Amino acid sequence: MGRMKRDSMVDASAETPVFFPAGQRLLFGIHTRPTAPPNGLAAIILPGGGVPLTTNRNRLSVRVCRSLAAQGYHTMRFDYHGTGESSGTAEAFRLHEPFAEDVTGAIEWIRGQGVERILLIGSCFGARTALAAAVSDDRLAGLILVSVPPRDFEMGERLTSRFSTELSVWQYLRRGLRARHLRGLFDSQRRAAYVRHARAKGRTLFGRFRRASGAIDRSRPDPSRISPVFVEKVGSLVDRGVPILFIYGQDEDFYEEFGRATDAGLGTKLDGAGSLVALETLPGTVHGFTRLTVQDQVADLVTRWAGRLAGVESR
Amino acid sequence: MLCSSINADFERTYRREVVAARSLASRGVAVARFHYRGTGNSDGHHTELTFDGMVDDAMSVLGWLRQEAGIAVPVVLGARWGALVAAATSRLSGFGPLALWEPVVEGTRYFREADRARAVRVLKEGASGQRSAEALDVELARYEEADVLGYPITRAFYDSAVERTLAREAGELSRAVLFVEIGSRGGLRPENARQVRRWEEMGFHVRTAQVEGRETWWFIGDRWEPEERRPLTLELARVTGDWILEHIRSGGWGG
Numbered sequence A: 001m002g003r004m005k006r007d008s009m010v011d012a013s014a015e016t017p018v019f020f021p022a023g024q025r026l027l028f029g030i031h032t033r034p035t036a037p038p039n040g041l042a043a044i045i046l047p048g049g050g051v052p053l054t055t056n057r058n059r060l061s062v063r064v065c066r067s068l069a070a071q072g073y074h075t076m077r078f079d080y081h082g083t084g085e086s087s088g089t090a091e092a093f094r095l096h097e098p099f100a101e102d103v104t105g106a107i108e109w110i111r112g113q114g115v116e117r118i119l120l121i122g123s124c125f126g127a128r129t130a131l132a133a134a135v136s137d138d139r140l141a142g143l144i145l146v147s148v149p150p151r152d153f154e155m156g157e158r159l160t161s162r163f164s165t166e167l168s169v170w171q172y173l174r175r176g177l178r179a180r181h182l183r184g185l186f187d188s189q190r191r192a193a194y195v196r197h198a199r200a201k202g203r204t205l206f207g208r209f210r211r212a213s214g215a216i217d218r219s220r221p222d223p224s225r226i227s228p229v230f231v232e233k234v235g236s237l238v239d240r241g242v243p244i245l246f247i248y249g250q251d252e253d254f255y256e257e258f259g260r261a262t263d264a265g266l267g268t269k270l271d272g273a274g275s276l277v278a279l280e281t282l283p284g285t286v287h288g289f290t291r292l293t294v295q296d297q298v299a300d301l302v303t304r305w306a307g308r309l310a311g312v313e314s315r
Numbered sequence B: 001m002l003c004s005s006i007n008a009d010f011e012r013t014y015r016r017e018v019v020a021a022r023s024l025a026s027r028g029v030a031v032a033r034f035h036y037r038g039t040g041n042s043d044g045h046h047t048e049l050t051f052d053g054m055v056d057d058a059m060s061v062l063g064w065l066r067q068e069a070g071i072a073v074p075v076v077l078g079a080r081w082g083a084l085v086a087a088a089t090s091r092l093s094g095f096g097p098l099a100l101w102e103p104v105v106e107g108t109r110y111f112r113e114a115d116r117a118r119a120v121r122v123l124k125e126g127a128s129g130q131r132s133a134e135a136l137d138v139e140l141a142r143y144e145e146a147d148v149l150g151y152p153i154t155r156a157f158y159d160s161a162v163e164r165t166l167a168r169e170a171g172e173l174s175r176a177v178l179f180v181e182i183g184s185r186g187g188l189r190p191e192n193a194r195q196v197r198r199w200e201e202m203g204f205h206v207r208t209a210q211v212e213g214r215e216t217w218w219f220i221g222d223r224w225e226p227e228e229r230r231p232l233t234l235e236l237a238r239v240t241g242d243w244i245l246e247h248i249r250s251g252g253w254g255g
Helices: A003-007 A057-069 A100-111 A125-134 A158-166 A169-176 A179-186 A188-212 A228-240 A253-272 A292-314 B007-012 B014-026 B051-068 B081-092 B107-125 B136-142 B155-161 B166-170 B190-201 B231-249
Strands: A015-022 A025-032 A041-046 A074-078 A117-123 A140-146 A244-249 A277-282 B076-079 B098-101 B145-148 B151-154 B176-183 B205-212
Touching: A015 A100, A025 A057, A025 A100, A041 A057, A041 A100, A041 A125, A041 A292, A057 A074, A057 A292, A057 B151, A074 A100, A100 A117, A100 A125, A117 A125, A117 A292, A125 A140, A125 A228, A140 A292, A158 A188, A169 A179, A179 A188, A228 A244, A228 A253, A244 A253, A244 A292, A253 A277, A277 A292, A292 B145, B007 B014, B007 B151, B014 B231, B051 B081, B051 B155, B076 B081, B081 B098, B081 B166, B098 B231, B107 B136, B107 B145, B107 B155, B136 B145, B136 B151, B136 B155, B151 B155, B166 B190, B176 B190, B176 B231, B190 B205, B205 B231
Parallel strands: A041 A074, A041 A117, A117 A140, A140 A244, A244 A277, B076 B098, B098 B176, B176 B205
Antiparallel strands: A015 A025, A025 A074, B145 B151
């Protein structure tokens, strides 16, 4: 289905901008009413940290919300605290500190419209936030996790934390001595990036030392390893029988890390879930939605899976 | 009235514009922001986006501000691509005051940057079978739409916009202009200095300001910094607010 056809299904006349409370803050969201007979479900869209807006990149969230409304869903897209039109300040986007309170506020608002069953759809940071909110909601209808990162790191540390486990100290030094990296020392932004890489490597080495000595600080996540919190939360939702769709790009690091997470024990749980858990992969990179074709493919996968979920729920 | 930019700029500067608007409001200046048709949360499809359509949308908001909010002389503010829209809107609506944040001075420059962004991606990821290995204008001559890092540029938009310049859109009748450049301090960049000089020769009352900051347009960075604390954002809001209030206190926009 082409972008034009999907966009034309519902227009802004079915939408209402709202401010709703979440903790101490007022968040901005857009509620799209169903334009087909209501299916009793609501979908809430959670963007990643790169474009943390109601629209997401190139209005992807707008398109998904309007498509789902045409299937009978109530939908809500909103700005996290400190982003877009919302109040508050977002200090950082850390995967181990997702904005679950914001989602709870959105869920409460949409339930106030008389819809109980909720589908959470998140990408990257939004997927981890959806996961965090999902475990404490017993009326959850389903979960769509797009490029969900299985490690814990802060926005901006994705590559530094990954390299810190993949490269040895010797490889770091060899890379650092390359001419273009030496030239980078004259640029303040690149200098700052080198410092981040060095710190990440230092933290990884220190973490290994502490683990070897038996001193593990569970309150501080290790960004170089698969997150035990991620594994635990996915596992608990599978145990509860919550339908989950994972979407990854075949070339992205998160997909490779997801494979490691399944090797580390999550796989057995996911296999046991049967058709409740689905994994869809797309060629290239999905994370960030930096291609129009990827945006179309993700929108199609999401709307089709959500359609099937509505069918199952109505039985 | 604030005319935003489009595509990656729109997303990159969204929070900055919200913060600046709220800062202006706290100083007594009402601010209207909006999304052009086919963009953001507004109605329409991206294929409907043309330069003239954007100006029409801005004119509608201006009409609303005058009628509903009773504002006699609105300041039209444009950021990046929105500066071209703001300039045209200011000309078509009676040559009111104009504020420009890091304006796109020529449409060709904006599309050249888009082309460069595509080239950077091809260098990074390889061109295998991608249309984006071609120049933007070549691709648009062959297809209806080009993909620039996940943002669509349609032939209709390109054709309606590529020849636009700030000078032409603003027209020739003198007025008050605030011209803010984002970059390193030490004199405006040549293209901006030329534009300001030209307006001054035509009798425009131009105030220039340089706000220190570094922006990589088209590429959304992976570092987060709360916009409320960014010196760049706070300075933009301060400079703009000072300029508006100064004119209000002096009783008009003549000089």
